[in-house]
C-alpha cells in the first residue's frame with residue numbers, strides 16, 4: 395500500500411512513502427465491499443428493527459436471515475445454530491459462562507489451556523472464583539496443547555473444555571478435532587475460539603467436534619464489534635450473562651446490530667470465496683519472511699514451524715526490546731506487533747510466550763508479523779531491508795551480551 | 797503516544813556506548829518490566845567529563861537514558877545526584893503515565909554510576 399505523505403500546493407514533488415500493514419492478527423482493514431454493504435443499512439429506510447412487525451422491520455429481518463444462512467454455511471452449521479454477538483470477546487464469555495452454569499448440576503470442572511486469548515482465560519479464571527474447579531493445561535515449546543494432557547485432565551466432574559483453534563500470538567494450530575472427539579466421547583461441552591483460524595484454514599464445526607465456536611468480524615476484513623457464537627443444537631447451554639429481550643431466540647438479548655451483521659455476512663462471503671487462493675499466496679510470503687528473518691543472527695521463529703496459520707510469522711530477537719523495535723519499524727511505516735512487557739499495559743510479558751517456556755528477558759524481543767490481503771512480495775522485501783539496520787542499532791545500544 | 801522530544805532522543809540517542817576505562821559504572825534493572833540500563837562516567841575534579849549509556853528497554857527507556865546523559869554531562873557529582881526522574885521526564889516533554897517508571901531507571905543508573913565512582917575512589921585512597 396502506498397500513501398502520500400505531503401501534498402501542499404507548493405510541493406511540486408510528491409513524496410510517496412511505502413506503508414506496510416503487518417498486523418492482521420490484531421485487526422484488518424474493512425473491505426470496501428463490506429463498508430458499502432454496511433452503508434446500505436445505515437441510510438435510507440433500512441433502519442428497521444427486525445423484531446418490529448411493520449414492513450421496515452420485516453424487510454430487515456429477511457436480510458438478517460440471509461446473513462445467518464451465510465454464516466451457517468461457512469462453518470457447516472444450521473442457521474438456527476448461529477447467534478450474532480458483539481465480537482469474539484462476547485462470544486467467548488457467553489459460551490463459557492453459559493456452559494458452566496447450565497451444567498452446574500453435572501459437575502464443576504473446566505479445562506482450558508495456558509495460551510488462550512484473555513477473553514477465554516480470564517473468563518475461566520473468573521469462574522474459578524465462583525466455585526468452579528479449573529485446569530489450565532500447559533503447552534509445549536511450540537505453544538501446542540497435547541491431546542494426551544486433555545485426556546488426562548478429564549474427570550467425572552468435567553463439564554466444559556475450551557481450547558482455541560489457532561493461537562493469535564504464535565500462530566500454532568491446535569489438534570482441535572482430536573480434542574473434540576474426546577469431549578464427545580465423554581459428553582463434555584466443547585468450546586472452540588476460532589477467531590484467528592476462520593478465513594485462513596477450514597473451520598467446520600462437525601469436523602472439529604465443537605459444541606460452541608466463536609468468530610469475530612474484524613479479523614476477516616469485517617467491522618469491529620460484531621461476531622458469531624455457534625451453538626450446536628442440543629448443547630446444554632443457556633444465556634447466563636445478558637438479560638433482556640427475546641432476540642436471537644433467547645440466546646442474545648438486545649436489538650440486533652444490523653449494519654454489523656450485514657457487513658459481517660459480506661466479509662464471510664468474501665473470506666469463503668478467497669480463502670484457499672489467498673492462504674496459498676500468503677504462505678509463500680510468510681515463508682519468505684521466516685527465512686529472511688531467521689537468517690539474522692540470534693533471531694528465531696516462535697510457534698510451530700509447520701502447523702501454523704498461513705499468514706502468521708512470529709519471532710524472538712535476542713537482546714532487543716519489542717517496543718523499541720516496533721517504534722523503529724513504525725517510523726518506516728511498517729505496522730507490526732509484539733508481546734513485550736513494555737507494551738502490554740500490565741507491564742507483564744505475553745502469557746503465551748511465558749507458557750511456552752520462553753524466559754522473561756527473551757519474551758521482550760518478540761515480534762509478530764501477520765499478513766493480509768494487501769501485502770505483496772515487495773512489502774516483505776521492504777521489511778527485510780529495513781529491519782537489519784534497526785536490529786543492529788538496537789543491539790549496539792543493548793547492555794546485554796548475545 | 798510519545799512527545800516529539802522523546803521520539804527525537806529515541807531516534808538519535810545522544811551518548812550511546814561504553815567508556816572502556818570508566819571511573820564509575822552504574823547498572824540498574826527495572827523491577828517493573830525487567831529492562832536494563834547501564835551508565836558509564838568519566839570524572840575529573842568532581843565533574844562528569846564524559847558519560848555514555850547502554851539500554852535494553854522501551855522507547856521511553858532509551859529516550860530517558862539519552863536525556864539523562866545530556867543533563868548530567870559537565871555537572872558536578874552533587875548536581876548529578878540531585879537529578880531526579882521527574883526532571884528527566886519533564887525535560888522530555890512528559891511521558892505517558894504507564895512509562896514513568898522507565899525514567900526511574902535513568903536517574904537510578906546515573907546515581908549508581910556516581911556512587912560507584914565514589915566507592916572506587918575510596919578504595920584507591
Ligand SMILES: Cc1ncc(COP(=O)(O)O)c(C=O)c1O
Nearest residue numbers: 481482483511513562589590610
Ligand atoms: C483468539 C482470539 N479470541 C478472541 C479475540 C477477541 O475478539 P474481539 O476483538 O472481536 O472481541 C481475539 C482478538 O483479539 C483473538 O485473537
Ligand code: FES
Nearest residue numbers: 736829853854898
Ligand atoms: S523499559 Fe519497559 S516499559 Fe519502559
